[in-house]
Amino acid sequence: MSPCIVVSDSSVLIDLERGCLFEAAFALPFDFCVPDLLYRLELEPYGGNELVARGLQVLELDGDGVAQAARYRQTERAISLSDAFALALHAAQAAHYSRAMRVCVHLPSAKK
Numbered sequence: 810m811s812p813c814i815v816v817s818d819s820s821v822l823i824d825l826e827r828g829c830l831f832e833a834a835f836a837l838p839f840d841f842c843v844p845d846l847l848y849r850l851e852l853e854p855y856g857g858n859e860l861v862a863r864g865l866q867v868l869e870l871d872g873d874g875v876a877q878a879a880r881y882r883q884t885e886r887a888i889s890l891s892d893a894f895a896l897a898l899h900a901a902q903a904a905h906y907s908r909a910m911r912v913c914v915h916l917p918s919a920k921k
Contacts, residue, residue: 813840813866813902817895819851822860835863842866842902844894851891870894874901 816822825834835841841864848857848867861867870878878897881888888896 813842813868815895815899815902816841816843816865817847817892817899819847822852822865831863835865840864840866842868842898844891844898845869846894847891868898870897870901874898877901 825831843852843865845867852860852865857865874894874897877900878890878893881893881896882890
């Protein structure tokens with residue numbers, strides 16, 4: 810699994826399209842992902858299936874992630890619900906990669 814770049818706003822993808830950068834962006838050694846809420850509200854009705862076909866991942870938050878998104882909204886009322894879900898997804902992804910790196914670092918080395 811490649812590191813995931815969390816797309817927090819559909820305008821990021823719109824700008825990639827307008828700049829003719831889709832092919833280059835999706836060729837990078839990263840996965841692009843969006844929270845399912847953002848996908849359903851902002852991307853799916855406007856050809857989101859094409860983005861998924863190019864490799865965009867639509868990820869769901871678990872219960873803890875949804876609770877974290879709600880806390881973000883309570884703390885910063887100016888952010889949208891999609892923003893809050895993206896922040897929570899980023900936090901979950903960062904925690905996942907942090908745990909994965911700790912596991913890799915602590916693996917015993919092979920004996921010669």
